Amino acid sequence: MSKLIDLQSQIEKLQKQASEIRSKEFNTTVSEIQQLMSAYGITVKDLQATKAVKGKAGRPGKVAGAKPAKVKKEKTAVAAKYKGPNGETWSGRGLTPKWLATLIAGGQPKESFLITEAPQA
Structure with a gap:
């Protein structure tokens, strides 16, 4: 065999x-x-x-696969960087808003919508 x-x-x-x-x-x-x-x-x-459950004897264990709690950061508003002809604003973060994408597609440069004056407090 x-x-x-x-x-x-x-x-x-x-x-x-x-x-x-x-x-x-x-x-x-x-x-x-x-x-x-x-x-x-x-x-x-x-x-x-x-x-x-994981952990040493005498101590409470952790559940397997559990993630530690995240500390939430306080969100702060970001000042607008761009302003549209109808008063729309955009901080310049995230996806380009439709109003700005439409204007750019129409041939206008994005820089022409930059806010140049200092924001009033």
């Missing part, structure tokens, strides 16, 4: 043995888990909520 066939038959025998051991130990393991859950007051709902 070839080595491959021998290995495959050994794998099959070992998988059967592992399956038999698992089925024998299953009830014992479930009983142990139930005892631990009872001792610590753990419910099925607790297990479903945390799924995978």
